Amino acid sequence: MRTRTLLLIIVTAGVLLFAMASWAKSDSKEKNDAPSGGTSASSSRPKMDEASRLEGEKRFRANCGRCHAAPSKFQPRMTATIIRHMRVRATITDQDMRLILGYMTE
Amino acid sequence: MKVYLPRPGKAARLCLLAIALMVVCAPAANGQDTQPDSFDSIKPTPVITGSTAYFSRVTGGQWQDSPSISPLLLFPIGNKLLLEAKGASTETWAKNAQGDYAGNFTYGLAYAQLDFIASRYMTVTAGKFVTPFNIYSERLTPNWIRALQTGPLTSPVTSNGSLGGMVRGGFPVNGQSVNLTYAAYFSTNNTNHITATDRSSGGRLGFFLPGPRLEVGGSYQQVLQADRPHSAGAYVEWQPNPLPLTLRSEYVRSSGIKGSGYWIESVYRLSQIPYLKRLELAGRGQQFFAAPNLSAATIKKLGALGRDTNEGDAGLNYYFRSDVRASATYGRQFALGHDANLWVFGMTWRFVSPLLPSGGAQ
Numbered sequence: 001m002r003t004r005t006l007l008l009i010i011v012t013a014g015v016l017l018f019a020m021a022s023w024a025k026s027d028s029k030e031k032n033d034a035p036s037g038g039t040s041a042s043s044s045r046p047k048m049d050e051a052s053r054l055e056g057e058k059r060f061r062a063n064c065g066r067c068h069a070a071p072s073k074f075q076p077r078m079t080a081t082i083i084r085h086m087r088v089r090a091t092i093t094d095q096d097m098r099l100i101l102g103y104m105t106e
Numbered sequence: 107m108k109v110y111l112p113r114p115g116k117a118a119r120l121c122l123l124a125i126a127l128m129v130v131c132a133p134a135a136n137g138q139d140t141q142p143d144s145f146d147s148i149k150p151t152p153v154i155t156g157s158t159a160y161f162s163r164v165t166g167g168q169w170q171d172s173p174s175i176s177p178l179l180l181f182p183i184g185n186k187l188l189l190e191a192k193g194a195s196t197e198t199w200a201k202n203a204q205g206d207y208a209g210n211f212t213y214g215l216a217y218a219q220l221d222f223i224a225s226r227y228m229t230v231t232a233g234k235f236v237t238p239f240n241i242y243s244e245r246l247t248p249n250w251i252r253a254l255q256t257g258p259l260t261s262p263v264t265s266n267g268s269l270g271g272m273v274r275g276g277f278p279v280n281g282q283s284v285n286l287t288y289a290a291y292f293s294t295n296n297t298n299h300i301t302a303t304d305r306s307s308g309g310r311l312g313f314f315l316p317g318p319r320l321e322v323g324g325s326y327q328q329v330l331q332a333d334r335p336h337s338a339g340a341y342v343e344w345q346p347n348p349l350p351l352t353l354r355s356e357y358v359r360s361s362g363i364k365g366s367g368y369w370i371e372s373v374y375r376l377s378q379i380p381y382l383k384r385l386e387l388a389g390r391g392q393q394f395f396a397a398p399n400l401s402a403a404t405i406k407k408l409g410a411l412g413r414d415t416n417e418g419d420a421g422l423n424y425y426f427r428s429d430v431r432a433s434a435t436y437g438r439q440f441a442l443g444h445d446a447n448l449w450v451f452g453m454t455w456r457f458v459s460p461l462l463p464s465g466g467a468q
Contacts (some may be wrong), residue, residue: 005307005330017283026434041238053409058316060315062316062319062345063316065345066245066319066352067245067246067251068250069425069431070428070429071429071456071458072428072429074392077148077149077150077151077460078147078151078171078458078460080149080151081150081151081153081180081182081188082152082180082458084182084188084223085180085188085190086181086227087223087229088188088231089245090244090245091274091276091288091289092276093226093275093278093285093287094226094227094277096165096203096285096345101148105148
């Protein structure tokens with residue numbers, strides 16, 4: 001029990017320290033109310049038009065912002081997985097899911 | 107005052123029939139879709155996410171330290187399936203009867219489910235899942251999401267985990283002005299200590315208005331074992347457009363021995379003040395009403411659910427980044443002979459990583 005306890009404390013402390021360290025290095029200009037950073041989608045995909053991008057941002061704020069702070073942008077394939085998960089978890093409509101995915105991977 | 111609820115079996119059948127009709131009628135109500143289908147080309151990759159936290163809690167003078175980790179595996183299979191499994195392990199350190207500081211390790215499985223996206227309007231889920239009753243247990247439980255680290259008094263009233271099948275989904279109705287969301291489930295009885303669930307059925311129906319960012323809904327749960335209690339619930343959540351404010355509330359009423367109650371929560375992000383924009387203020391008021399005419403033995407067995415309780419909570423969250431947060435919560439609980447101060451403070455980190463080395467690449 002003691003070994004397991006120590007291991008859990010070390011792992012937890014380690015990840016928190018890692019998070020703090022990476023925060024210290026991160027760009028201090030991070031926006032608070034919109035996704036930031038991350039990697040752009042592949043250039044093989046067509047760019048969203050401005051209207052779809054704005055609609056995607058609106059759906060993002062309305063759906064995702066209801067429960068949690070806006071996350072950083074992730075790699076497009078990771079975003080696709082997370083959006084699929086959130087579609088189920090938060091009963092996001094298919095249309096909202098697609099617009100949010102488009103906005104998050106721009 | 108006695109409140110009469112519809113007969114459980116009849117209400118459950120009506121609820122299921124209504125949901126089936128809505129799903130069948132959804133394509134007609136939805137009209138043409140205009141979404142950018144080019145984004146179908148993004149192939150999802152397995153992801154490991156979750157959160158880790160370290161919290162210190164002082165409950166009525168009793169100090170506890172608890173590091174925890176809750177990993178969540180998301181494994182997409184093809185275009186229609188998603189396997190998701192979330193575990194949780196916590197080490198709780200507190201002084202024992204001898205005055206020594208001792209740890210107690212606990213672990214569990216929050217959910218392990220396979221989701222099949224049957225259509226735009228319906229997802230079919232099998233496995234162990236979080237019971238779709240109101241919104242707190244499904245959406246707000248993770249410690250990196252919840253605004254206050256003390257939980258609602260009404261959480262234990264309903265069965266929060268289910269093992270069985272569920273259909274759920276959402277679709278726009280009335281143009282784009284309203285999204286209708288639904289969930290209906292059936293759960294079997296399971297006594298394994300990791301996957302323990304009750305035999306029950308129920309569902310949730312909600313209306314989300316994206317314009318005013320208002321969501322209202324109701325839930326129903328019928329336990330099909332022991333004294334077969336049924337529970338009804340209602341919830342509302344509103345984010346006024348001009349303000350970084352969230353208001354949410356839940357109400358739960360149970361026919362059994364577990365009583366009823368409600369809570370109202372407000373969360374305000376100081377995003378309009380330059381030096382305080384990473385700070386969030388939260389407050390919650392709640393009341394719990396124990397079921398009447400409980401025997402002394404039942405009150406002892408129910409613990410906190412056996413007595414009327416009022417509680418007020420206030421808290422601060424500071425976002426170092428969107429995924430690293432420090433939290434502090436103070437609550438004052440008023441219960442006959444059990445008044446207590448509740449302090450919780452600590453940190454959370456929500457992590458996200460591809461499971462495979464090439465996970466993020468297109």
